[in-house]
Amino acid sequence: MDTNNLLRQLIMIGVGTTSLVAEKLREVTDEWVRNGQLNSDQARRFVDDLMGQLNSEQGKFEEQMQRQLRNAMQDLGVPQQSEMDELRGRLDRLERKLREIENQLWK
Known part of the structure; x- marks a missing residue:
């Protein structure tokens, strides 16, 4: 909607x-x-x-x-835009952290 x-x-x-x-x-x-x-x-x-x-x-x-x-x-239960933005930011940070860990493991 x-x-x-x-x-x-x-x-x-x-x-x-x-x-x-x-x-x-x-x-x-x-x-x-x-x-x-x-x-x-x-x-x-x-x-x-x-x-x-x-x-x-x-x-x-x-x-x-x-x-x-x-x-x-x-x-x-529809999330507000601010909640969605916060979750996107957290997801971006987690993906960055995961890439850093993967890069360290491959070195």
Whole structure:
């Protein structure tokens, strides 16, 4: 399972949804301005405030998804990248040491 790809797809869904909401929100507020229910400054502030809240919630959602994905991977026993890097380093050191011992035996 490519977790980076999964996370990227989830984020893109969130970004796409936010863009769609922003577009529809602007359409609605433009209609309100045309009907005289709001002036253009009120509409702009309304859109800015709502989009700020949506962006804040999206950031919280992304953090929560990352945390849940990390927990799920840990529960499944999938090693973290740092653990894999550490094991690779240990393996490299052991292979080097083995070559040194082999070279000493052949001399």
